[in-house]
Amino acid sequence: MSSTIEHSEDDRGAFSSRKVFILAAIGSAVGLGNIWRFPYVAYENGGGAFLIPYLVALLTAGLPFLLLDYGLGHRYRGSAPLAFRRVHRSAEGLGWWQVAICFVIAVYYAAVIAWAARYAFFSFDKAWGDDPEGFLFGSYLQAGDPGIGLDFVSGVTVPLVLVWVAVLGIMALGVQKGIGAVAMIFIPILFIAFIALVVVALTLDGASAGLDALFTPDWGALGETSVWIAAFGQIFFSLSVGFGIMITYASYVGRRSDMTGSGLVVGFANSGFELLAGIGVFAALGFMATAAGTSVDEVATDGLGLAFIAFPAIINEAPAGALIGVLFFGSLVVAGVTSLVSVIEVVISAVRDKFEMTRIGASMAVGVPAALTSIILLGTTTGVYVLDIIDHFINRFGILVVAVASMLALSWVFRKTSLLREHLNRDGSVHIGRWWQWLIGLVAPAALTFILVSEFINNLEEPYEGYPTWMLNTLGWGLAVAVILLGFLAARMPWRDNTFLGDPEIHAQQDERSS
């Protein structure tokens, strides 16, 4: 039996060192949301005072949940479905639910990377002219009426194809030579490029006005529930926890690695980068407001509006506009690719484990359908609407729901948190106490459930962005339900006879004792 497990572990691949694992995990956590979401969320929710709920959320929900994913993947040494299957037969569906969510996210995430790559080149000649918003929706995306069409836009489709070719190449190379190598090269580049962007932004006129707007504390905001919800939401969405990524990556780390110490590095690196992004983005927005003779409040925004409308406007006015553009959009591409790689790896790893497929076979079996779906749905004149709806619903009613379900199931149904705590503590440099189990079983699920219920009510009361009902029912609510059904249907497929479904740690310990 032990030879079966060793053979299986050899075939799955692994990171060559803890350092590679940490960089890959940072690459996954640091994504587009760190750059375009955190600064505005902090600004809108108390400015400098937001630091307090943000830290509380990081310490009571973010890091504990990250360690839960680490413990699960590291102890049970498998992709999300295999790890959950090794916890309990009836838990496997949770893993496939996470896999289905990752497939959906990969499909639209690639499109944003393609846009950012195209905009990096647009920065050289400021192709958007004096009207970045008109250019984005008109000349570039050629956005028509909301719907699902097949009118392809070459400016989107070509970079989208290239993104998928690059990502599939990385995935086919494997865990160390693909994912690990990309993290080793791209993460230092990302940090250096963004630090350079921040330095340039800080030299612009009006940068201090932007920083003043971001950091001036509004202590009254601490009494508002919405501010605390925003803090927990930001931490949860930015750490890449709850949908299989950290489970998968942790299964590629050596058996006796320090997972708690690694988790702290990843958590603080993610938050540290968010702070850096906040400084860079608001320094640039301060410049934009000063140049336009208005207040920061008038120009502050987030998401696609920040990246593809506000930043082009900044690039138009700034002395080193092209440089800012290349650094900003280049950072988006790098942060996006390292996150996309981690998202699609959840699916590839699950398919490999379930069907005992080769790395290249699984990469193609997963990557080609994902790429085709992505190109057909997102490479068209209606792609921006499809992206907006799927992103909105799958984040809230996909990731949030599966995260709460996983935490509650592991804590109260399968009662594995005590075992996982002991496992993490065995080689961990930072010991976690029983309080961790309470945070995982009670505090974090309660906070996330509060967010979930609030979002659910909001979306029922007011249809998202006024999109047609049929689009919201299919790409939104329908997809959120479909990933659950698909997940639990996939769990009914049988495992191969030679797949070990017990607890690999127990067998490893027995082997150590017998030798």
Next chain:
Amino acid sequence: MSTSAIIMMLIAMTILWGGLAVSIWNLNRSRGEEPGAVQRDL
């Protein structure tokens, strides 16, 4: 920038970047076990 904004910015930098520095120092202090070799990935 106002004094309160400068103070909050410095506190945020100290906690988040300082936390990162301390966690890296802690990790280097306890090296743990590294995998012996890169495992094959078919």
